[in-house]
Amino acid sequence: MAFPNIITDLINYFERLPGVGSKTAQRLVFYMLNFPDRELEEFGSLVGALKKRTQLCSTCKNISEEETCKICSDTSRNHRQILVVTSPLDVVALERTDYKGVYHVLHGLIDPLSYIGPDDIYLASLVERLEKLVFEVKNDPDSFVEVVLATNAGMEGESTAHYIRDLIREKGFDESVVRITRIGRGLPVGGDIEYADDNTLSRALDSRR
């Protein structure tokens, strides 16, 4: 069955989105035919302008409309506590907590099997940030910088976290000045021991206190 070309083309774009198969893409596009014309135009112009109207924050590499994102411009936050995350969506999730430090968004994880090396994610800019912060902190003996590694627990997340730890140590920052921590692992709040997977249980035991 030949759809009108514009519908076929749109279905092809929707199919490229994660979790959208060909049936879903068809349903979405046909559903959009019910939108008023004016709204379709607005929807379309937002899609077209998405990348032109956003950029990566020059400091933390989060998606931002300005050169410096809202979080990095917020002087009430602790700019010496940097939470390193994989993607901007992690920032969204963590912003629902009462975390008051800042972020560094890697935009990916080191994954040699997919040809993603350390230079393909925002690591160099993290080291640059640390160098600047260490310079600021230098004259204040009580100050320190904390890097909280919050990559996911999968293989790529773990090896990226190790790589970052080694990289920072190699740069020769004093361990008492640049402190590296890892986000806590254990049973989720409300999680039953009975239903937890083995990895989570081992981690929960390891991080007992």
Add this chain to the structure above:
Amino acid sequence: MAFPNIITDLINYFERLPGVGSKTAQRLVFYMLNFPDRELEEFGSLVGALKKRTQLCSTCKNISEEETCKICSDTSRNHRQILVVTSPLDVVALERTDYKGVYHVLHGLIDPLSYIGPDDIYLASLVERLEKLVFEVKNDPDSFVEVVLATNAGMEGESTAHYIRDLIREKGFDESVVRITRIGRGLPVGGDIEYADDNTLSRALDSRR
């Protein structure tokens, strides 16, 4: 957490699509940031032009780029056999069979609870089509027109089918000239009796032959 405005606006549009919740909408929009700029522009312009570049076929009301759709322009098909369906997606599914008649797309079902009456779906145009066809067939005693009702088996589908049957009968077309049939119901091919629902089983028994 405040996203850049354009991202919030896009997420709102995606959330209005069927089956897309707020988490999915976020994931889709952030994923789109990986598209090259040129492709986002094309995607956006397709969305914006979707309704301007499509229309309803003047005959069968299916979505079409031309005034008359490809199926209605196809002279090799039987234009005296009209399969009445609810939506353009039904046409897509039925075109995968070897059906060689034409269609009539209602764009909805009569549903008083949602304030959708007979005038809100494309019924008047169906009657007009029948009037024209009956006029054509008049001089040929062996010819007839077949209307195959293929609305879904739910309450609205059944009552719409009944309504159409009554409407056609009320118009006084000769029963041997305008023949009304209903799409067959029964066990799906490959379906086990054990797992079929009660309605399907009753229908399968009723339509035994």
